[in-house]
Amino acid sequence: MGFEMKPEKDQCKVKNSNPNSVNSPHIKKKKNKNKNKKTLGRKRSDSQGDEITVVRRLFETCKEVFSNGGPGVIPSQDKIQQLRNILDNMKPEDVGLTQTMPYFRQISAPEHRSSPPITYLHLHQCEQFSIGIFCLPPSGVIPLHNHPGMTVFSKLLFGTMHIKSYDWVVDAPMRDPKTRLAKLKMDSALTAPCNASILYPEDGGNMHRFTAKTACAVLDVLGPPYCNPEGRHCTYFLEFPLDNFSSEEDNVLRGEVEKEGYAWLQERDDNPEDLNVVGALYTGPKVED
Ligand SMILES: [Fe+2]
Numbered sequence: 001m002g003f004e005m006k007p008e009k010d011q012c013k014v015k016n017s018n019p020n021s022v023n024s025p026h027i028k029k030k031k032n033k034n035k036n037k038k039t040l041g042r043k044r045s046d047s048q049g050d051e052i053t054v055v056r057r058l059f060e061t062c063k064e065v066f067s068n069g070g071p072g073v074i075p076s077q078d079k080i081q082q083l084r085n086i087l088d089n090m091k092p093e094d095v096g097l098t099q100t101m102p103y104f105r106q107i108s109a110p111e112h113r114s115s116p117p118i119t120y121l122h123l124h125q126c127e128q129f130s131i132g133i134f135c136l137p138p139s140g141v142i143p144l145h146n147h148p149g150m151t152v153f154s155k156l157l158f159g160t161m162h163i164k165s166y167d168w169v170v171d172a173p174m175r176d177p178k179t180r181l182a183k184l185k186m187d188s189a190l191t192a193p194c195n196a197s198i199l200y201p202e203d204g205g206n207m208h209r210f211t212a213k214t215a216c217a218v219l220d221v222l223g224p225p226y227c228n229p230e231g232r233h234c235t236y237f238l239e240f241p242l243d244n245f246s247s248e249e250d251n252v253l254r255g256e257v258e259k260e261g262y263a264w265l266q267e268r269d270d271n272p273e274d275l276n277v278v279g280a281l282y283t284g285p286k287v288e289d
Contacts (some may be wrong), residue, residue, distance in 0.1 A: 120280070150225075
């Protein structure tokens with residue numbers, strides 16, 4: 001999801017990150033005052049028994065799946081399936097979420113904002129992967145953004161969320177240095193319970209926008225994570241129909257592709273006004289020791 005990237009300079013290098021730190025590229029830097037914001041009235045519910053919790057199993061599987069990862073590296077089908085099996089069966093309670101939490105309350109968007117605040121719960125980030133949860137109240141929007149060189153697993157834990165996603169059209173002429181042609185991959189709603197969806201560095205809908213039709217929560221696993229120093233910056237986009245630009249070049253393009261299902265995606269500033277994500281402390285079952 002795209003928002004003013006927030007990883008601090010060397011954050012992506014930290015091997016054993018603090019699981020309680022707040023860390024999402026979608027959180028604007030000016031929101032740092034919220035970094036240590038506590039969640040309300042929720043107790044830790046770590047399993048102290050012999051049985052491994054679902055979230056711990058997720059973490060251990062991610063370590064294995066992304067062990068030889070890197071920018072543009074897609075895990076093997078076996079590994080993808082391994083992670084998918086865990087995510088497909090995950091439930092809100094596995095990460096200590098209930099739909100009655102304050103994050104999910106219906107609230108109007110503040111003035112000058114098109115989205116009510118979305119809360120990001122950071123579970124883990126290391127060099128190879130990151131895990132986090134976006135909590136969206138009804139009408140919450142995570143604007144159109146990309147995932148450079150990443151494989152991303154998204155699991156809707158509850159609620160109904162509309163997803164619109166695109167992939168770049170390879171070898172198409174660029175409209176201008178900041179505007180490229182993209183092909184629509186998905187434009188529909190998902191309702192939990194549902195399987196995890198996966199996007200890849202070059203396909204599967206690498207650029208996407210999430211819109212909450214009801215309150216919802218989505219767990220994201222990114223491999224590798226965003227990292228500004230390594231050039232994996234989260235970029236936000238505006239979309240324009242092909243008709244929006246008229247030039248001879250575009251006329252040629254129109255002849256080559258069906259208009260429907262294609263759009264121009266234009267890079268935006270790092271801090272889009274419609275980005276409204278704040279961080280909060282994850283207090284669900286422990287992710288790691
Ligand atoms: Fe995303």
